Amino acid sequence: MVVTQVPIGRVTRCSTRGFVGAVRLPEPDIPAFGGFCVVETQHGQARVIGLIYDLSIEDDELARQMASAGDLSREQLADAQTNRQVPLEFSALTVGFAREGTYHYTLPPQPPLTLAEVYPLDVNEVHSFTERFDFLPLIFGADRLPVDDLLAAALKQASLTYPEKQRLPYLVQAGRECARFMAADLNRLENLIRSLQT
């Protein structure tokens, strides 16, 4: 387990297909849509690797009341933004797991446990995990997710782990892999490739 990183948050509910975590206040950069994250399972025997596909701030009646009241004092604003618990909920799709130094691009045997700490996946691990494109089927297989945007964000993040000259070849190869899944929908493929180029 990478313990030098700051955890993104803790698991609040989960299944083998994914998990939801909560964090009190978001850091400027993490958690972020399309980011890879990792959480222990099976008492540390394995680590589930997730891809963050949704971020939401929980509903709050007081915040709504204050927003509509208009005439906020500076102290109330500072209280709302600094002190009040504004739990950010992030949802991650399971894209594989690691056990005994090997990556498996399938669902894990067990989900992580409630309140397990979720960490961002270390940049070296993002590189190693995404060298093979075997994690793509689990993304394409997810229902009701913004799959195309998620793919673009994840692949671009993976490309950043390469030296600059190798990034474009990586993305081209990724595009080819995606084409296998999107052969029946060329418009989607075209949009994805356009997203990878920007």
Next chain:
Amino acid sequence: MSLRFPQLLTQIEGLGESAARRAAEAARKLPVALRSIDEAQRIGRDELTNRIRRAGERWRGAHPTDEPVNVVFGLPPHPSRLNVIGADGSQILPDRHAPALYFLINIGSILIEQGTGSAPRTASEAGVFYDDADLYGDSGDLASPAWINGKRDVAEMETLARLAESCSGAPTLALLDNGLLLWLALQAGDQHRKAVDRLLAEYLQHLTRLRASGVAVAGLVDRPRSADVLALLALVLAPEPDPESSPAISPYRGLTDRALFAERLEPGQRSARFVDSSPVNRDFETVGHQIQFFYLNTGGAHNIARVEIPGWVAEDPKRLEWVHAGIIEQSKTTGGFPYPLVRAHELAVVTAADRQAFEAMIEQSLIRRGLRPRISQKAQTKRWTGARRRHRV
């Protein structure tokens, strides 16, 4: 869902009709009460006090003060800097079905340095009570909910005193989400008198600390049901009150002071001050903390609160202004209830999830010591029938 709503329809209709009947009755009495308040002023404070005396020891109501009873006070200016403290508490009561016997008191507090722009200081401080002395006290009976509520009230006052002593450089207002008279002392019979007296002494000691620190303190009762001023106005109609008469035959029965002052006070205005006639107030008065109160329109549609203050705040014009202006300022964004009390409650409340997590930690602690914690079978069956949530991707 276990409520069978079709079965309840008739009763719901009955409830609605009863409420409408009471509202119509109150509306009929209200104009008389409104006229009486001016009449009370004409009679004068001395005569009102005589009538209160003639009404006997059992009479409960509002005593007039040096302020004319029918006067309305406008909103005073708010200081450019004002520290505002709010404190509130919640508790977990002892549960014989739980894995261990204990009770918990959690106090939420906030200190807002109004005028500085800085983020307020917030805290949640919990105490767990599990010793026999805490659980059973002198009598040997398990601590009652009223007793634990009393301990919570003392802890709230202690928090206000501690935070007030940490403030400097600006006037300070300390707010409590409750009346200032210790509720436990009002309710306690002779059986637990010694224990209650100990708590009351502690509570009064914290009030003394607040007075010494130079702050203003106030207890705010939102949507009050009291009719103390109406009891005084009833004496206007009865120059020779019968000391044996029951409050049930008051001419204003069913009406509240809140309804009366909703007609008299515009947003930001307060009523005259009155003295609470509760017997407990004599204990407070003995040590210089006689409790007075006034009604305040905190904004919104007829949002009338009862504000309780010690005599040393009531009779200090500056401190009284901090209370009046401070509550109105802090209620602007929260619909007529002060923001510091909203936040203090949020910081204090122990949710069902908190309690579940806390009891899981207790169970772990017991297991580490070789004990086998078990909730009762009844509690277990309640867990079985509780709702569950499933993660879906």
